Amino acid sequence: MRRALSGIVPTALRLGAIVLLIVVPLSATSAPGLTGTALAVTLLTAALALTMLALVLLSLRNAHEPPGVSWWKSLRSPRQAPQPVALIALGLAVILSVALSTMTHGGPAVGALLISVSLVVTRFPLRQSLPVGLLAIGGLLMAGVLAGDPTQNLTLILGNCLIFLISYAAKQRKATRAAEAREAVLAERARIAREIHDILAHSLSAQLVHLEGAKLLLRADRSAEALDRVTHARDLAKSGLEEARRAVSALREDPPALPVALRRLAEDFESAAHQACTLRISGPEQRLAPETELALVRTAQEALTNVRRHAPGSPATVELECDPAWCDLRITNPASAEKGSPGGGYGLVGMRERAELLGGTLSAGERDGGFLVHLKVPS
Structure with a gap:
């Protein structure tokens, strides 16, 4: 339940971005239409909206996977060739966003581009996300060169670089926190193991010594001394049990x-x-x-x-x-x-x-x- 709810907010934001992508250009200078440049804007807007919608559906499918199973990982089947569907969709979204931004001179296409870059950094390792980031920068540079002004999209290029770095830093910070949490769990397990060892190991070993001595004494018909050894072993067992109970209580409660x-x-x-x-x-x-x-x-x-x-x-x-x-x-x-x-x-x-x-x-x-x-x- 919590896993499903955690995907509602980002899904709603992505759907909202798709709606803005469709609605806002209707009032822009280069509005969608059925002829000429307007037709190209219409086709690019539709293609980008469908690509973003496909990414939302992929994200929803990932949210409904059982806990511990990542759908992004399940895309790689051991019996088939790798099928990075989401990675291809994000690369396509970057290309469409760059093209649409060039034709409409900004607008929601810029937001779609930044979202796509952030998603690819968050969802994929650096060796796969870096080419997509370079694709966005290269596309913007190429668009500026074709327009006759290589510095035309300089601000947008810097924005993409900043989003890439921020997303990567956030991803690394999350991975570091997860590693620290795992280390804390392992340290706590080691502490509990030391507690059990310190409490029981010496008492159990002493009991074995007494019981072994009692066995030898009984074989030598020295029953009084054997009984004394058994009594000592019983006292050690009782003391060890009390200490174990005290340790369990200390682990469950705040120590005094x-x-x-x-x-x-x-x-x-x-x-x-x-x-x-x-x-x-x-x-x-x-x-x-x-x-x-x-x-x-x-x-x-x-x-x-x-x-x-x-x-x-x-x-x-x-x-x-x-x-x-x-x-x-x-x-x-x-x-x-x-x-x-x-x-x-x-x-x-x-x-x-x-x-x-x-x-x-x-x-x-x-x-x-x-x-x-x-x-x-x-x-």
């Missing part, structure tokens, strides 16, 4: 402000680990780029999750410091006396890749008897 998101992570850590999580935020309160805020939140989330798994019973500290140039995020925790669950480290690898995409850095390792995760990204 960075301080709010970090505060929620600290509260979740305290609720799950039954240990304190100190949050310190310094710097001007301002919203950062969405991808920057997302990287900071995901890094803090991954680091706190690792503290719960690999240093159970250990408190955590989250420090965020932002200035006009950089944002520093530090997550630290002291060493734990309790034995943590093993992990493959895929989450930190994903965070490091996310930081590098933003032009930042991420480091993680032991520091002052504890563990430090440090993310630095441009603000």
Whole structure:
């Protein structure tokens, strides 16, 4: 429905141009008639009107094609020779417009010429539209030479060149916007893929490690240790499911402000680990780029999750410091006396890749008897 309605306005304009092409010359000096020059004007006007009407019909047929199928492309059948009907019609319209404009000294024929040049640039690639544009310029020059004044149609020639350039620039701008839209879709798909990977990949790999260990322990008749491994795998699955749900919710809704998101992570850590999580935020309160805020939140989330798994019973500290140039995020925790669950480290690898995409850095390792995760990204 929208596709059909979008063709009504240009179709109405073209039909109006055809009506003006027929009506206006009736009151002109070189009016259509049945003898001499007047007969030639009549024949040229009729031929040009029929050609323009054929272009309108072709455009209407294109508008009624199913979405994604261009009738201009369907003119080229794989089983037949190329049949650029519309291109030939536009070339004929240019020739007729130049001839009629020369005989009537302007009038609606000039409008038909400019419309034809604009249409051919809009509908066809440059290698096909350029010859038609040169045909219009050559025809106008030839008409001036035959009339004894080569500069007679100089203004009209410049007008045609201007219309050609404006139409081509508009076409290129539209193509650029379409390419940017496609790039945005691909970037969004990549972002969603990273979200799913960062949330699930490390938890699933850790589950596999625990389950494989449980299988080996059961074969060795160490059922108590095997049960402990299965319990850890269940906890990882539950945590991964909660994080996946949180990610889906974040993708569907506007993300909260960075301080709010970090505060929620600290509260979740305290609720799950039954240990304190100190949050310190310094710097001007301002919203950062969405991808920057997302990287900071995901890094803090991954680091706190690792503290719960690999240093159970250990408190955590989250420090965020932002200035006009950089944002520093530090997550630290002291060493734990309790034995943590093993992990493959895929989450930190994903965070490091996310930081590098933003032009930042991420480091993680032991520091002052504890563990430090440090993310630095441009603000």
